[in-house]
Ligand SMILES: Cc1ncc(C[n+]2csc(CCOP(=O)(O)OP(=O)(O)O)c2C)c(N)n1
């Protein structure tokens with residue numbers, strides 16, 4: 001075994017100090033030397049021809065991610081993108097990192113196995129609204145509750161793109177598609193609410209065409225130790241064009257987009273017509289005109305993304321509706337909780353440390369012999 | 378000598394059987410065991426569905442099966458008697474706990490009159506022992522214990538009595554009880570006292586003529602232990618990973634009868650074994666595959682229903698060509714079927730239960746101890762050929778046990794693996810590139826290039842890929858070439874497995890009996906029996922189901938008649954007939970129990986006596 005990249009070497013040397021919690025999402029991942037760091041978007045662009053439809057929101061997201069990745073300061077070989085199935089799940093092919101285009105809905109499970117056994121990798125999951133919330137709903141909520149150190153980018157175009165336009169679990173009620181000729185009768189999921197309900201430790205929302213915002217969210221998600229879920233509203237010009245026009249339109253945007261800022265009141269609207277979120281005495285949240293607000297309207301809601309109790313973050317996620325009257329954007333929740341993978345490795349390292357050294361042939365011989373043996377001469 | 382302990386599922390029969398087995402193993406007897414318990418954790422007390430039993434066959438010679446029929450039945454209540462009597466040959470001994478033969482308990486199982494009084498048991502040697510009251514009496518001094526607590530020790534009384542009858546030392550049971558109940562001195566004391574009381578009862582009463590001696594069986598020199606199939610299989614995986622110098626990562630979802638593999642491996646963190654209990658079977662295999670992608674030995678363990686759920690991910694592993702081990706401890710099916718009983722009906726699911734042409738190797742152990750070697754073999758194939766491998770055990774092997782000669786770790790095969798670390802090709806401009814699907818010319822395995830290796834960044838997926846470069850490719854000829862390559866890779870494994878050999882002592886038998894997996898013991902025992910009757914019969918056994926060993930066709934064609942006994946509807950027979958165009962006949966049974974020697978003797982005799990032209 002001459003090769004330095006033997007698993008034993010990769011995993012050796014106490015990956016987790018269980019006394020001192022790890023804080024940053026990239027802790028334990030070797031950093032690139034300044035001179036060998038991939039510096040530009042081009043370094044992360046693979047030789048594969050990108051094959052989404054013209055105008056697809058996926059292009060802008062790809063661009064943003066490729067431009068953002070150099071910022072991590074990691075070597076390319078320590079980054080892995082794992083996707084499911086869908087238009088969005090073609091994403092890994094276009095990035096010059098390690099990648100796996102897996103099967104429909106199962107990427108969070110595969111990524112859990114990889115991230116837990118390889119603390120030296122930055123693991124990303126790419127998924128769609130159908131992939132993550134229909135077929136893969138179970139794996140998604142379990143990854144979130146476990147808090148595996150992964151970043152999940154959920155491309156939500158509110159439609160099944162790859163299978164040519166059936167409604168998805170995020171399509172609005174009444175949606176007419178090929179499989180719902182007289183309108184969908186399904187109640188949709190709000191992915192952010194779902195993630196908060198699963199007690200995810202990092203939940204955020206962004207928009208495909210807002211590159212600056214998305215980059216900022218990616219930065220925070222990568223820094224977060226634990227499962228970070230980032231919902232990205234993504235336009236599918238072929239099967240669900242304009243799904244997010246109401247919040248992309250410059251004239252309406254300001255009145256609709258609620259930018260969440262930690263420690264600040266939750267506000268929407270332009271100077272002059274600004275509204276602020278209050279909690280009425282019945283406990284409900286509603287917007288009132290900032291200038292006309294009185295004590296009796298209730299308390300102003302100040303966003304606290306670090307609040308361990310997800311109730312208020314959840315309530316904020318619910319101010320959204322199918323007409324997108326008010327759409328919260330940004331980081332809903334960001335709390336520290338030990339990660340599954342650190343804990344799993346911690347138990348393992350502790351057991352090896354207690355035994356003094358990794359198991360030898362003699363240890364294995366003692367194990368298989370058990371307590372009751374006899375000898376035949 | 379075959380003993381069956383039978384009682385209510387709350388009576389501790391499995392524990393009693395286990396202890397008697399350990400005592401017998403310690404004496405150097407050869408042995409085989411068959412636990413048989415209900416699927417319900419606590420079926421209603423005293424009823425037929427609640428009966429749990431443990432059969433042990435021990436001898437001073439080579440033992441091949443847990444035995445067809447008990448020489449001694451220990452029946453702890455009327456339900457246990459009723460459920461097991463049909464298996465006990467006339468003349469054999471039956472020990473009953475008379476205290477449990479109350480009107481109420483008799484009525485629960487439909488006895489109008491007590492069989493102990495109505496003469497219906499006259500053809501058996503019945504020993505009526507008031508086990509419960511004798512136990513309570515023996516524990517009179519344990520003031521802190523309730524009557525219920527004391528009653529619970531009656532299985533130890535029974536064990537003490539049987540230990541005396543067969544001259545088994547109780548030292549190992551004492552040590553076991555001490556470590557189990559050390560923290561509860563009262564309970565420990567009561568169990569030890571009940572054990573002694575049972576032993577003394579045998580020694581002092583007249584009803585048991587004398588103690589039997591069953592001496593050690595001649596066995597190859599070495600150190601032995603008794604082992605169940607699930608334990609041996611888990612240890613085989615650990616040893617395989619150790620010899621491959623890979624981290625073992627298990628992703629698993631609990632299911633009978635495979636859960637003990639998850640339990641065992643979960644306790645081996647000290648050996649660097651990483652286990653994750655997943656949210657379902659699909660996630661279990663996903664976790665394992667993700668770990669394999671990262672350079673670990675990914676393993677997932679399940680039973681038939683779980684294998685069905687894993688199918689799509691296993692297909693992905695076939696396409697990704699990464700090592701992966703899928704353990705299927707088969708149970709009765711379809712659907713939930715018979716969760717605690719054995720069957721071999723997942724063979725075709727293992728072989729073909731995936732979409733598309735998705736060949737993979739299948740290995741099946743033949744006995745509980747052989748689960749260790751089969752697991753090592755699965756590791757060898759998976760890592761050498763970069764392929765998922767199905768390891769097909771079954772409920773009988775999983776819970777049954779036998780003596781196992783412990784291997785020397787250093788003499789186990791060296792399975793060390795080398796990851797790819799260099800670019801292996803050049804692009805059109807002559808610049809070095811990495812080709813993830815450039816194969817080893819001999820094994821056809823592709824490079825195992827793990828994340829973290831500079832310069833080897835690549836993307837793989839379930840979409841068909843171009844030969845060599847691994848880029849997405851939908852061309853007709855390429856798909857056909859890749860399909861053939863995947864098949865040839867699996868077929869090529871045959872060159873590394875021992876050729877099939879028939880056991881044909883006279884060399885001129887007419888009939889070949891072909892088995893696979895856990896039918897090895899019963900088939901061998903039946904053949905031995907027939908040979909003592911002067912009949913000629915050959916046997917052969919398959920431990921590799923895919924690919925089949927070299928010379929399988931030659932061996933089959935040497936015999937005029939072929940009989941394939943299987944615990945399914947005839948699945949191996951189907952494969953053999955298709956592959957070799959031979960007239961293999963099936964002896965197929967699905968009773969949830971292993972074959973008895975007697976029924977196989979009968980089936981083989983019928984095959985020997987049949988007109989070979991019949992049925993053509
Ligand atoms: C097991 C399985 N079922 C169904 C499909 C077909 N299928 C592929 S992608 C997809 C839906 C994708 O929708 P989404 O996740 O929203 O991705 P998008 O294409 O919109 O990016 C479906 C139903 C499949 N590939 N595998």
Ligand code: SF4
Nearest residue numbers: 052053056087161236
């Ligand atoms: S179908 Fe829609 S989501 Fe898919 S590539 Fe085309 S535009 Fe994008």
Ligand SMILES: [Mg+2]
Nearest residue numbers: 128129157159
């Ligand atoms: Mg979609």
